Amino acid sequence: MTETTEQVAGVEVGSRRISIPGFTEEGENLTAATNQAADHSHGFDAAAKPLTSGSGSRGNRHIGYDLAGFPEPTGREEEWRFTPLKKLAGVLSDTPTANAVTDSEPVDYQVTEGVDGVVLSTLRDGEAPRGTVLQPADRAAVVAYKNVEQALYLKVTEGTELDEPLRVDITGTQAGSRGNAHVVLEAEPNAKAVFVLEHRGSADFNGNVEIKVGQGADVTVISLQRWDDDAVHVGQHDAAVGQDASYKHVAVSLGGSVVRLNTNFRYTGEGAEAQMYGLYFADSGQHIEHRTFVDHNTPRNTSNVLYKGALQGETARTVWIGDVLIRAAAEGTDSYEKNQNLVLTDGARADSVPNLEIETGLIEGAGHASSTGRFDENHLFYLMARGIPEKVARQLVVRGFLNEVIQKIGVPSIEESLQEDLEAELEILGN
Amino acid sequence: MKRTRNTMSTLEIKDLHVSIETDQGTKDILKGVSLTINSGEIHAIMGPNGSGKSTLAATIAGHPRYEVTSGEILLDGEDVLEMEVDERAQAGLFLAMQYPVEVPGVTMTNFLRTAKTAIDGDAPKLRTWTKEVKEAMAKLRIDADFANRNVNEGFSGGEKKRVEILQLELFKPKFAVLDETDSGLDIDALRVVSEGVNRAHAENNMGTLLITHYTRILNYIKPDYVHVFVDGRVAEQGGPELADELEANGYDRFLATAAVAG
Numbered sequence: 001m002t003e004t005t006e007q008v009a010g011v012e013v014g015s016r017r018i019s020i021p022g023f024t025e026e027g028e029n030l031t032a033a034t035n036q037a038a039d040h041s042h043g044f045d046a047a048a049k050p051l052t053s054g055s056g057s058r059g060n061r062h063i064g065y066d067l068a069g070f071p072e073p074t075g076r077e078e079e080w081r082f083t084p085l086k087k088l089a090g091v092l093s094d095t096p097t098a099n100a101v102t103d104s105e106p107v108d109y110q111v112t113e114g115v116d117g118v119v120l121s122t123l124r125d126g127e128a129p130r131g132t133v134l135q136p137a138d139r140a141a142v143v144a145y146k147n148v149e150q151a152l153y154l155k156v157t158e159g160t161e162l163d164e165p166l167r168v169d170i171t172g173t174q175a176g177s178r179g180n181a182h183v184v185l186e187a188e189p190n191a192k193a194v195f196v197l198e199h200r201g202s203a204d205f206n207g208n209v210e211i212k213v214g215q216g217a218d219v220t221v222i223s224l225q226r227w228d229d230d231a232v233h234v235g236q237h238d239a240a241v242g243q244d245a246s247y248k249h250v251a252v253s254l255g256g257s258v259v260r261l262n263t264n265f266r267y268t269g270e271g272a273e274a275q276m277y278g279l280y281f282a283d284s285g286q287h288i289e290h291r292t293f294v295d296h297n298t299p300r301n302t303s304n305v306l307y308k309g310a311l312q313g314e315t316a317r318t319v320w321i322g323d324v325l326i327r328a329a330a331e332g333t334d335s336y337e338k339n340q341n342l343v344l345t346d347g348a349r350a351d352s353v354p355n356l357e358i359e360t361g362l363i364e365g366a367g368h369a370s371s372t373g374r375f376d377e378n379h380l381f382y383l384m385a386r387g388i389p390e391k392v393a394r395q396l397v398v399r400g401f402l403n404e405v406i407q408k409i410g411v412p413s414i415e416e417s418l419q420e421d422l423e424a425e426l427e428i429l430g431n
Numbered sequence: 432m433k434r435t436r437n438t439m440s441t442l443e444i445k446d447l448h449v450s451i452e453t454d455q456g457t458k459d460i461l462k463g464v465s466l467t468i469n470s471g472e473i474h475a476i477m478g479p480n481g482s483g484k485s486t487l488a489a490t491i492a493g494h495p496r497y498e499v500t501s502g503e504i505l506l507d508g509e510d511v512l513e514m515e516v517d518e519r520a521q522a523g524l525f526l527a528m529q530y531p532v533e534v535p536g537v538t539m540t541n542f543l544r545t546a547k548t549a550i551d552g553d554a555p556k557l558r559t560w561t562k563e564v565k566e567a568m569a570k571l572r573i574d575a576d577f578a579n580r581n582v583n584e585g586f587s588g589g590e591k592k593r594v595e596i597l598q599l600e601l602f603k604p605k606f607a608v609l610d611e612t613d614s615g616l617d618i619d620a621l622r623v624v625s626e627g628v629n630r631a632h633a634e635n636n637m638g639t640l641l642i643t644h645y646t647r648i649l650n651y652i653k654p655d656y657v658h659v660f661v662d663g664r665v666a667e668q669g670g671p672e673l674a675d676e677l678e679a680n681g682y683d684r685f686l687a688t689a690a691v692a693g
Contacts, residue, residue, distance in 0.1 A: 382528070382531070382532035382582075384493075384520070385526055386550070387520035389549065392545065397535065400581070401535060
């Protein structure tokens, strides 16, 4: 915190932007006057406002492979307080994959095979890279971890560039039956690949995914939650992003009774670009929760998070918690996160909480935005006064709103299929 | 719903009574308004704030907040009050709003094409439509990149008004209601917007109901008739000379009368 004169309390000002948690429409760019406040409430001080239950900084949250470290949640914990725990009783219990009635696999896996430069195998606990990237951060993740003997392992070898996505199709075949999963995806240095995890059918599914992104690699992971109405899905997706690598995670949650995903990444080098995109559409009876955590633990990396959701129906419920931690070592970080929700009908509820902790002032930028808007009578009147029928007007607004995320996916076949999914969601809306 | 052009149309408002629900109960705003507008005519409605001018505009367009307690609105004999908001637009009515609404997530391009398709009953030919939009935007001095922006989002007051007139020119309504389109416009924007209205008037034989508080816009858009609105009624009507008199004397004499009558 020495060189430039454009600093206040060690935090750069001027054209470089820094922000603090809040609920403003378009985030905020701090002025010199407010920078001190930001530094104060998000500095190294252990007494800073706690972001998690009992542990202060997000970086201090308990992680580990011991079930004892994660007692059954009561719902009062910061990380569980939005979640309908009753519906998660099945996936949070320490239970192996099985079905009590038929004793058959409740979840079916289909994996792309026979691609040059791709190695498909399995990993036991202790066989790297399993367990080197994903660090269970809640009870669900540790339960899945310890109940999966053989983790699915897909490795794209060094320098291999794939044109077609590698798919893991995960299909629940028995509603209410427990399926644990642990998937390890690896791109060796300078490899390029798109991984698609597609979830359909129904089960109580608890699925971990860890993604190792090698130096200079280019990895996209697309997780599609197209569950039936009665499915429950919890999961933790962790990535470690290598030097000069590109990483993109896309979560699309349309189906399921409860979906709760923790998607996180950290860095293992410098010069990397990482993004997390999310799109969700909650109808009545659905709880869709996404928690993102960007850990800027090394210098000179960029991150961008954009999650957008629409809600329709009285009991539709969504949650987005976006944590960004810029550690003291992460000088030169450029970070931004944004969540926007569109509430289409009365009664639906969207929670949106961006949390930003900054432990160094020597950053390029750190910003956030969160907004939850209603599609209201005035929008409807304006469009209808131009001759547009009510149903078309609503569809126009929702499609336009969510397209921003769809366009980021970069896989045309998936973008097209999502357009069709949205049409189907909007059919419900129009009726 | 295809419309034929260059035929005579008539918009009739007969003894219209309109109320709104407020926290203090039902409030009567329009207390018997009668007006007849034919194709090609320009009627200016002038009056002090709170006289019910904007209520008339919103009621013609079908805003749900306004309840018609009695009276009629007829478009070529058809009952407008029975029509949904979108059906009124499809039938050839257009309201240029005083406060155009920002619509999130919908680009101008998408919006204009969707509305044009809804009004005409089939989609415009893409190539000619794109050209038409471009030219109309250029005439109204709207920057080309507005086409890619969301409807009215982040537009200045003047930009929003220009975009209203852009729609007026593209959708070619039989009758347009301009609700204080002149408010908040600087002199250059006022001229540009007025030229757009005059073009739509000349090219489509559009009938116009021009609602304004000030006489300024009447220097650019010449009315055939002037109606003075006071306390929910037409207090006086006449030719363009009535506007000149208002310019000289203001609304005082009408307000005094209303007070006595009230």
